[in-house]
Amino acid sequence: MSEVIVITSGKGGVGKTTTTANLGVGLAMRGKKVVLIDTDTGLRNLDLLLGLENRIMYDLIDVTEGRVLYKKALVRHKKYESLFLLPTSQVRDKMAVNPEQLVKLCEEMREEYDYILIDCPAGIEQGFKTAIAGADCAIVVTMPEISAVRDADKIIGELGRAEKENIKLVVNRIRPQMVKKGDMLDMDDINDILSIKCIGQVPDDEMVVTSTNRGEPVVSNEGSQAGQAYRNIVGRICGEDIPFMEFPEEGFFTKLKRVFGH
Amino acid sequence: MxxxxxxxxxxxxxxxxxxxxxxxxxxxxxxxxxxxxxxxxxxxxxxxxxxxxxxxxxxxxxxxxxxxxxxxxxxxxxxxxxxxxxKPEIQVPMQPTVQEMTVVDRTVRGGQEITSKGSVLICGNVNPGAQIIAGGSIDIRGTCRGIVHAGAYGDTKAFIIADHLMPMQIRIAGLIARSPDNVEKSSRAEKAFIKSGQIVIEPIER
Structure with a gap:
């Protein structure tokens, strides 16, 4: 049974593309057949995060405009055999694809793949409407910050209007120390406002940045807390019941260990 | 027949x-x-x-x-x-001011607006950025953080009730009250209404 999941947020910069790349790699690590579709036409990034930029031959627009079959445009991941990327065009804009074309493409892909993850552009305009059109369910990514939560709320409303009822929440870039001091929104505040099911709490982690720059999503890094959080989300998507991880108190020894590079 | x-x-x-x-x-x-x-x-x-x-x-x-x-x-x-x-057993109230009521059985999110000539009942939260405009009164079975306007057509007897009343603005008929800059979550249900020319909020039992 294949599932089409759109990853969206409203606000930019909260980690939609990072989340898409990590969930894609995480699902592929479990042996699932996964396609990632980048719909952020004109501002494509997903290929960079996966380190696949130099392998792109065709893009989403070539497929929707009928120049090539989608299979020809897919880029296989160099490390995970069952992970594919359908990149988008960097020269065209969001008007180049319409919702009907994406719905049709997703229906074709359903036959072959277990999971189709769609990376949605920021905003609530045409690009967003196209990205969500073919999805069975949505993952809304937000950050513990009032503007990100406000935009997530708006996006959930828009998804509801488009009759997408299956919506899950991922809270990204949590800084436990700041939450503890009361300087950052905590999970109770966020759940209280958004009132949708939360499937992930990802701590802010420097390794996310370093791994992004290397083109290797952090989910495959055993030593990273954010990687563990992403692996937990992948498990929950696969229907496992995994409790939310505790963020360990950063004591003197862990700090010391970090300084000495363990 | x-x-x-x-x-x-x-x-x-x-x-x-x-x-x-x-x-x-x-x-x-x-x-x-x-x-x-x-x-x-x-x-x-x-x-x-x-x-x-x-x-x-x-x-x-x-x-x-x-x-x-x-x-x-x-x-x-x-x-x-x-x-x-x-002398029928059911007494029919013959008042001409029978209002219709709009019932909303979900959370009203930012950017959404509910307008009604009559009263409004919300079974869910009213999130920041949402607006409720009612000709009559507003009852929110949840937390109210948006903008609520009761008695929008001038009914000064209209009122607003919420389980946690912490809206950005309360408007009743022609009056506007702004929330204090540091809102604390109220633990009890509260009612906002007009009393001697201004909007007052009082805790209620429910």
């Missing part, structure tokens, strides 16, 4: 030759088919003398299932007088 509109309400007129079971069946079909035709609280009159007391009771019972009230008009008297003369 016909249902005629008259000045004081709807009137049942039957064929003299029709027998009672046929009439009953016909009314039942009418009620079931056009459920929108008779709104709740509609009063239907029959002329006296056409029906036996038991038949009338059967019909009244049938109508009551659909929220319609049956009266026998006493000839030569107005409806009000005959209502008074009959």
């Amino acid at each position: 016909k249902i005629k509109g008259s000045r004081s309400g709807l009137q049942l007129v039957f064929d003299d030759t029709a027998d009672f079971p046929a009439i009953e069946q016909e009314i039942k079909e009418k009620l079931e088919s056009g459920s929108n035709f008779f709104c709740r609280g509609t009063i239907i009159q029959t002329l006296p003398g056409r029906l036996q007391q038991t038949e009338k009771e059967t019909l009244a019972k049938l109508f009551r299932q659909y929220g319609v009230i049956l009266h026998t008009t006493i000839e030569g008297k107005s409806l009000e007088e005959s209502v008074a003369a009959e």
